[in-house]
Amino acid sequence: xxxxxxxxxxxxxxxxxxxxxxxxxxxxxxxxxxxxxxxxxxxxxxxxxxxxxxxxxxxxxxxxxxxxxxxxxxxxxxxxxxxxxxxxxxxxxxxxxxxxxxxxxxxxxxxxxxxxxxxxxxxxxxxxxxxxxxxxxxxxxxxxxxxxxxxxxxxxxxxxxxxxxxxxxxxxxxxxxxxxxxxxxxxxxxxxxxxxxxxxxxxxxxxxxxxxxxxxxxxxxxxxxxxxxxxxxxxxxxxxxxxxxxxxxxx
Amino acid sequence: xxxxxxxxxxxxxxxxxxxxxxxxxxxxxxxxxxxxxxxxxxxxxxxxxxxxxxxxxxxxxxxxxxxxxxxxxxxxxxxxxxxxxxxxxxxxxxxxxxxxxxxxxxxxxxxxxxxxxxxxxxxxxxxxxxxxxxxxxxxxxxxxxxxxxxxxxxxxxxxxxxxxxxxxxxxxxxxxxxxxxxxxxxxxxxxxxxxxxxxxxxxxxxxxxxxxxxxxxxxxxxxxxxxxxxxxxxxxxxxxxxxxxxxxxxxxxxxxxxxxxxxxxxxxxxxxxxxxxxxxxxxxxxxxxxxxxxxxxxxxxxxxxxxxxxxxxxxxxxxxxxxxxxxxxx
Numbered sequence: 001x002x003x004x005x006x007x008x009x010x011x012x013x014x015x016x017x018x019x020x021x022x023x024x025x026x027x028x029x030x031x032x033x034x035x036x037x038x039x040x041x042x043x044x045x046x047x048x049x050x051x052x053x054x055x056x057x058x059x060x061x062x063x064x065x066x067x068x069x070x071x072x073x074x075x076x077x078x079x080x081x082x083x084x085x086x087x088x089x090x091x092x093x094x095x096x097x098x099x100x101x102x103x104x105x106x107x108x109x110x111x112x113x114x115x116x117x118x119x120x121x122x123x124x125x126x127x128x129x130x131x132x133x134x135x136x137x138x139x140x141x142x143x144x145x146x147x148x149x150x151x152x153x154x155x156x157x158x159x160x161x162x163x164x165x166x167x168x169x170x171x172x173x174x175x176x177x178x179x180x181x182x183x184x185x186x187x188x189x190x191x192x193x194x195x196x197x198x199x200x201x202x203x204x205x206x207x208x209x210x211x212x213x214x215x216x217x218x219x220x221x222x223x224x225x226x227x228x229x230x231x232x233x234x235x236x237x238x239x240x241x242x243x244x245x246x247x248x249x250x251x
Numbered sequence: 252x253x254x255x256x257x258x259x260x261x262x263x264x265x266x267x268x269x270x271x272x273x274x275x276x277x278x279x280x281x282x283x284x285x286x287x288x289x290x291x292x293x294x295x296x297x298x299x300x301x302x303x304x305x306x307x308x309x310x311x312x313x314x315x316x317x318x319x320x321x322x323x324x325x326x327x328x329x330x331x332x333x334x335x336x337x338x339x340x341x342x343x344x345x346x347x348x349x350x351x352x353x354x355x356x357x358x359x360x361x362x363x364x365x366x367x368x369x370x371x372x373x374x375x376x377x378x379x380x381x382x383x384x385x386x387x388x389x390x391x392x393x394x395x396x397x398x399x400x401x402x403x404x405x406x407x408x409x410x411x412x413x414x415x416x417x418x419x420x421x422x423x424x425x426x427x428x429x430x431x432x433x434x435x436x437x438x439x440x441x442x443x444x445x446x447x448x449x450x451x452x453x454x455x456x457x458x459x460x461x462x463x464x465x466x467x468x469x470x471x472x473x474x475x476x477x478x479x480x481x482x483x484x485x486x487x488x489x490x491x492x493x494x495x496x497x498x499x500x501x502x503x504x505x506x507x508x509x510x511x512x513x514x515x516x517x518x519x520x521x522x523x524x525x526x527x528x529x530x531x532x533x534x535x536x537x538x539x540x541x542x543x544x545x546x547x548x549x550x551x552x553x554x555x556x557x558x559x560x561x562x563x564x565x566x567x568x569x570x571x572x573x574x575x576x577x578x579x580x581x
Contacts, residue, residue, distance in 0.1 A: 187323070188321075188344055226276075227280035227282070230277040231277055237269065241266075
């Protein structure tokens with residue numbers, strides 16, 4: 001656990017958290033903007049029920065981006081410092097070493113996500129949506145599965161790919177996963193090679209949106225889909241397996 | 252060393268069991284077939300038959316036509332109490348009545364997929380529940396397309412006699428033809444001509460006024476003024492564009508009228524007024540405006556000639572029916 005604690009403390013020393021806080025404040029301001037420019041069926045889109053799914057979508061994408069940024073360099077940096085032999089001589093396996101660093105990545109990513117998510121809680125409180133407020137913490141657990149998976153995937157691919165390639169791959173997975181239903185719909189509109197390409201992307205990327213959208217369903221009192229939550233956990237598990245299977249030659 | 256290997260082995264076993272359990276749970280909880288929401292939509296749509304019967308389109312029954320819901324991968328066809336899965340007939344998201352073999356079917360995207368379409372159009376997934384399109388609107392759309400299936404199955408619309416096979420061929424070739432489509436003709440001759448567009452807008456206002464008039468005399472006066480305005484506009488249009496206008500108004504106007512009345516029953520008078528009555532004079536590019544003018548004419552006919560739908564065979568345009576009704580009451 002010492003490895004994980006050190007990695008987390010290093011995060012705290014860095015200024016990443018301030019950037020996340022600023023984004024969080026911006027999200028709260030966006031939620032509370034009184035200037036309704038969009039009205040659907042006579043209901044201004046500033047209403048909580050209308051804003052909440054939109055804000056959750058925005059948060060999931062920003063949170064995913066932050067998870068990639070926080071997780072991309074952690075393990076490679078440790079190897080670049082050439083201090084890993086100090087770990088091996090203590091009999092700590094490479095998997096445990098990577099696992100603890102990846103866990104630190106997940107914790108810091110979810111911490112950042114929670115700061116962003118707190119904007120929704122503040123917004124719910126201000127709007128007097130106390131029933132929603134009471135459900136915010138369990139909803140966060142549902143919401144965080146996909147961000148945790150993105151962080152874990154980034155940690156895993158950072159073991160075997162150069163920084164840029166790992167970042168692009170993780171971002172592609174995160175974006176395609178978050179936009180899965182949109183891509184599914186789009187694949188039904190286009191034809192020919194574009195359709196085959198989209199279907200290929202859909203086949204290769206997990207539906208992260210399905211997992212995280214359960215939080216919105218839970219908050220708005222709709223029934224949650226167990227299948228989607230299990231799907232999210234399965235993706236998390238597979239990313240964990242990748243972390244276990246990928247090794248660094250330096251070790 | 253041996254102890255350590257054993258410990259890792261237990262961890263591995265736990266990890267494998269966890270993975271297998273997750274996978275099994277995920278597979279076990281997967282949707283098989285069409286969702287319960289879509290089944291409920293079809294059931295509720297069929298339940299509106301009594302309401303539609305009261306509208307007076309004799310012989311129009313939704314259950315006479317297969318209703319296919321396309322979820323992006325397959326069609327789920329509701330017909331005669333069964334639901335059958337098949338390869339999609341139209342691999343595109345459209346609400347339409349389409350020839351399939353020797354008959355016409357209603358084809359709509361599932362509401363879940365429609366939700367996705369809405370998000371693609373700039374909203375977010377899940378927004379459909381809070382937007383203007385939901386379960387009731389989907390039911391109204393099914394009835395709209397159902398009316399088209401009935402029109403094409405039983406009538407020679409404005410004298411045009413096409414079998415489902417011929418219609419299918421025509422639809423397949425429509426993207427490759429050299430001539431202008433109906434939509435393009437209407438855009439060219441109306442929307443892109445400032446004077447014609449102005450006249451059309453005026454006509455729409457007159458029709459709305461006529462439809463809203465409480466007294467029959469006031470209604471007829473508005474219709475006569477409308478007719479005058481319409482004749483001026485139509486003098487400057489090609490025969491093809493005129494036919495496109497008449498056909499669109501007759502087929503879509505009546506379908507829009509059915510759709511509106513179904514939605515009124517499901518969502519109430521206020522929604523109906525806001526979406527259909529208050530927007531009767533809203534000019535829309537292409538064919539869209541004729542949905543509204545057609546519906547306005549249906550509403551006026553309801554007042555002037557309450558039995559106009561009995562025996563309606565779609566061989567006459569709504570204008571012909573309307574002017575006959577006005578003349579018979581003069």
